[in-house]
Amino acid sequence: MARRWPxxxxxxxxxxxxxxxxxxxxxxRMHVCDYRHHRIYTLDGPxxxxxxxxxxxxxxxxxxxxxFGPERELTLTMxxxxxxxxxxxxxxxxxxxxxxxxxxxRAELLDSHKIPLSxxxxxxxxxxxxxxxxxxxxxxxxxQKEYQKARHVMLSxxxxxxxxxxxxxxxxxxxxxxxxxxxxxxLSSATNEIxxxxxxxxxxxxxxxRPVRLWMSDKQDAFVTTIAEEFPGKxxxxxxxxxxxxxxxxxxxxxSHAKVQMRSxxxxxxxxxxxxxxxxxxxxxxxxxxxxxxxxxxxxxTNGLDVVLDYCTAVRGILNDSQGGPLRPxxxxxxxxxxxxxxxxxxxVRLKKGxxxxxx
Numbered sequence: 358m359a360r361r362w363p364x365x366x367x368x369x370x371x372x373x374x375x376x377x378x379x380x381x382x383x384x385x386r387m388h389v390c391d392y393r394h395h396r397i398y399t400l401d402g403p404x405x406x407x408x409x410x411x412x413x414x415x416x417x418x419x420x421x422x423x424x425f426g427p428e429r430e431l432t433l434t435m436x437x438x439x440x441x442x443x444x445x446x447x448x449x450x451x452x453x454x455x456x457x458x459x460x461x462x463r464a465e466l467l468d469s470h471k472i473p474l475s476x477x478x479x480x481x482x483x484x485x486x487x488x489x490x491x492x493x494x495x496x497x498x499x500x501q502k503e504y505q506k507a508r509h510v511m512l513s514x515x516x517x518x519x520x521x522x523x524x525x526x527x528x529x530x531x532x533x534x535x536x537x538x539x540x541x542x543x544l545s546s547a548t549n550e551i552x553x554x555x556x557x558x559x560x561x562x563x564x565x566x567r568p569v570r571l572w573m574s575d576k577q578d579a580f581v582t583t584i585a586e587e588f589p590g591k592x593x594x595x596x597x598x599x600x601x602x603x604x605x606x607x608x609x610x611x612x613s614h615a616k617v618q619m620r621s622x623x624x625x626x627x628x629x630x631x632x633x634x635x636x637x638x639x640x641x642x643x644x645x646x647x648x649x650x651x652x653x654x655x656x657x658x659t660n661g662l663d664v665v666l667d668y669c670t671a672v673r674g675i676l677n678d679s680q681g682g683p684l685r686p687x688x689x690x691x692x693x694x695x696x697x698x699x700x701x702x703x704x705x706v707r708l709k710k711g712x713x714x715x716x717x
Contacts, residue, residue, distance in 0.1 A: 362396060363473070368405040373427035380413040382420050387411040393426060397434045398472045399441040406430060440482065444472065448479065449486035459483075495539065497564060503534060504565050512538075512558055513573040513596070514580060516546065527551070529558050532573065551579040555587045575599035605683035612688035619691055620676055626669050633669075637662050672698060 378387050388411060395406040408427050413420040434441045440448075444466075451457040451465070459476050466472040466479075493499060504510070511532040518525040524542040531538055538561055543550045562569050571592040574580045576599075584593050640662075675694040681687040 366403045368396065368403050370405045370407060371433075372407045372409070373429050374409050375411050375425055375427050376429070378411055380415075380418060380420050383413065383415055383418045385413065385415060385418075387420070387425065388414050390424065395430065395434070395436075397439060397441050398444055398470075398474075399433075400443045400447065400470055404433070404441065406433065439474070439478065440472070444470075445482060445486065448482055449490070452483050453487070453490070494537065500561075500565060503536065504567055507533060507567055509533075509568045509570040510562055510565070511570050511573070512562075514554065514558075515574060515596070516543075527554055529554060546577055546579050548579040548582055552583045552587075555583045559587050601683045605686075609683065609686060612686040615688040616691055619688070619695065623672065623676065623695075626673055630666060630669050633662050633665050668698065668702070 375387070379385070380387050389409050390412040391410040393406075393408040393410055395408060397404050397406065408430050410424045410426055412422075412424050415421060430436075432442075438445075448462060451462055452459075457465075459479050462479055463474060463476055466474055513530050513532055514527060515530075516525040516527045524544055525546065526540055526542050528540040529538045530536065539554075539557065541554060559569075569588055569591055571594055572580075572584050572588065573594045573596050574584075575596050576593070581593060584591070672695070675691055675698070678691065678694075679687050681690050
């Protein structure tokens, strides 16, 4: 489907020619046979690329049926793209370097650079950027340059499973340069499936000509067995995060039981919210029938009901918060947060009874 360009765009025409017009087969000069028009968006404005296509004029030459375009076109954009390399790099840097969302990228392109791109187009270019970046990360020449001054490498392997029953993504990282070497999704953590990853890591280290100083993992049986076979004599260290998490398992179990007991004592949030919403609906109906009622009293009562709803929302968020770790268990964080809510309620009750305001 042809692209419908805006009619009010001021195009900057750029004529591109083939650098070497001599035929690679017969050596004769090739002639212009056609023109290719390629319109793109750039950060400096829209560009209209007029590419001169050439072909050998000798019928007996093999290049007579082939068409050659200017090499410079690829330095500005890729075939069939709507944007130039500068916009492409801009999108990739904002998305993966600054973690901008797709709607944010689209709005910024339109507001600052007058480039109207759909969210589907932006997602497609971001996927291509990610593929190019992954290919560059595994480029042997780039790796050789990155580890040119390194004496050795330190490797780690870990798995990430989003849900039970799904594939687990195993990632092999180099710790000194904080660089992901490669990742692969596996159905299980069996030794025969883990072994190709360890063998691949050994091949990468041999290609870089750098010795492996140590390995780090959560010491699953497959990791321990395979690393001992492929890297004999190399230290295999326990990951500090996994070690601390396993060490804190008994404490985290007690913390989980404490969370259950605290949740069981806090009931009736939804009932309280229904009553508050019913009262607020009745006030709105009374306001419609009695227009002469004081506005100040209405604002005070409505704000009081809104405060109750805010307290309910805060308590529900505290009860549903499961973040934390061995150093800050979720149950302890829940106890502290509920204590702060309780102190806040006591201060409000004391002020309602005419007490003095205490400093927080």
